[in-house]
Amino acid sequence: MTTEILSKPKYILLVDDNPNNLKVLFEAIQGHGWKALMATNGESAIEQAEYAKPDLILLDVMMPGIDGFEACRRLKANSVTQDVPVIFMTALSDTTDKVKGLEIGAVDYITKPFQQEEVIARLKLHLNLSHLTHTLEQKVEERTAELSKSLEQLQKTQLQLIQSEKMSTLGQLVAGIGHEINNPLNSIVANTFHVQEYTSDMLEVLNLFQEKFAELDPSIAKLLQKIDLEFLNEDLPSLLKSMQHGVTRLEDISLSLRTFARSDISSKVEFQIHEGLNSTVMLLQHRLKSNQDHPEIEVVKDYGDLPPITCYPGQINQVFMNLIANAIDAFEELNRNRSYQEITADPNIITVKTRVNDEKNTVTICIKDNGIGLNPQLQDEIFEQTFTTKAVGKGTGLGLAISHQIVVEKHNGEIELYSIPGQSTEFIVTLPIS
Template identity: 50%
Template sequence: MSHTSFILIVDDNPTNLSVLAQTLRSEGFAIRIAPDGVSALQQLEEVYSSVALILLDVQMPGIDGFETCRRLKANPQTHDIPVIFMTALADTESKVKGLSLGAVDYITKPFEGEEVLARIRIHLQMRELTKQLQKSSTLLEQRVTERTSALQSAQVQLVQQEKFATIGQLIAGVAHEINNPVGCIVNNVAPAHEYLNSLINIFHLYQKHYPDPAPEIEQALINEDIDFVLKDLAKLIESVQVSALRIKDISVTLRSFSRNDSTTKVLADIHEGIDSTLLILQHRLKASGKRPAIQVIKQYGDLPQIKCYPGLLNQVLMNLLANAIEALEEGMENQQEFIPQINIHTQVSNTSTPCITIQIADNGIGMSEQIKQRLFEPLFTTKPADKGTGLGLSIARQIIEDKHNGRLTCSSQLGRGTEFIISLPI
């Protein structure tokens, strides 16, 4: 028994108290005394954590031992303290009643000192063993929880690496395949334009030196509206050139977005990453059927370049923006006059640790508090099985917090939209 703990004796008989007190003190036990159930309960309110065991008389004035025991076991602070009844009632019914109320044993009066000590020692040992088992069980549960969390984290990291590698290879492959035909178009547009100008010059010379063509040629020129054809052909070639250069820019954006630089941090422009992600998602932002176009409102602050893993950050931006689009699409199903918006705001936050913040907010359906609490749990998703794995936000948080020592938080109200905030140290 601990030096700070004691045995509480509850009995209204002074002789019994004296005998028990002397017996226990002679064996080195610390004790306290209560003359009835009420005073025992009052004492326990203050010192319950130090009580190792209670010796409780059954027949007492006021509330008897049975009622005292019932109240002890009903109180979460005292319910696990072992109670040994002391009584002259040797009938089976009384013993069954006491044990059913939670007592661990009975001592029959008159007392035998050795028997009392033996029973007390047994139950003190049993309580100590129980505490050790509970402690071991708690430690085991903690280790299981920690191991499970570590395994989940490792699984998420593997999925994230595999997913990003696959996406990166796919996008890089598409960009590479686009480059060849686009390069061919871009390189051939300029000479095609020169050839057209040469043909137009020659045609004009013919018109100058042969103003009276044969009737067949004159009719063909009228039928084909050759002046319009020559002007429009020049415009078509210019349009092809603009489109080819646009595709070339998209290819560069795709390669920038899919950068496989997850092993070394490099200086990068955050706004470039946001813009490239929006470009890739452009087809989902446009109007579709009855759905109006999604407005993207950008409020960019003056951000310095920061050392980061740009490819991984782009993956986070893609996930958050795609989620915002889905929330807006779902919100538009039930609202006729609804202007869907995504607000992107960036700034430098001059806190104790200077950082940049990226706020991505939508005016979609929002989410309940219950969903928000589980939002970053691995494998948690509110989407159908064929539309979501429940890993996107978990991976996003891991990229921001583990890879970049930043922070990813979310605020949302049901029916009023959602905002994600990324904080990255400068």
């Protein structure tokens, strides 16, 4: 690029209403290999400068029509010509006029009657300065582009490290919890059937005993009255059934944890998307259920008939977790100024819809909430690493940036946002089947 700039002929625009001055300057410039353009007034100079884009302008101050000062102002106000160096030619000896010319953008001045040697020296100086400035700006642009690219790569690497660390930590946590839960859980599951069977036998013996012996020992009769055998007959089976439901719930949670945090860093495997969505909703159940501040957040599942896809299941589940958790965060913000009754009348709903596109060989997962929405000016920034709408202490805002990287870079998919302020936010994730 530098060689090209040096090899190009230099064009100098000469502006003077005196033909003799133009002739002298023209001859001097031609002798040094520069190309001359000429104008006899300010208006013509501005037109030629915009059209020809000269490397330098020699501009007379005193001319008919607009003078040199006004012509310089207009040249500097025009984005096309503002960077062209301007040297004033003036017969004025008043220092005020010379300062005025420099203040409005000129780089130098030459006093008439001028010496050719001085003119040539000034032209060489400012052409070299212009070339050096252009070269420096170009190097700054190139360096800035390199730094921007390095920064972008650093941010991507940082996201990958954060994501890997989160998945590794989560995997270790789940493995530890699973180990601690499974042993006692397996023992409870194995013994629950026997407890129910033994309890049923004991109650049957007690009832039969009570029927066969009408006259009971007073101490036994008193004890039976105290423990209310009739109530035990009714309540104990229900109690055992409730315990069985609790055990089943624990099994579901344990399975959801294992499904959510699958260790799949090394290679992609086949995975059923609905398993990931169900496990994510299960793990977020504590935030979805009703409490004293709000009724239950309803999750509507509109599942299509999806085939298994080839992916990193743990990472895809992380995307689902981020998107659904963000929807819950939006409801918490929305509900802050609403009463329990107002929320009940206009309930919080998260809709999860899945579809398959056979033509494109992709699956689509839509996660939509009827929360606060997002302002249009913020929607273009939503997946950037430095962007967050959360208050200090409420999160890093990296969830969506990581989700974008997982979907787009790790799986060659797409993630899009559609939001209507005050009404809804919808994330649409598209993933290739294989």
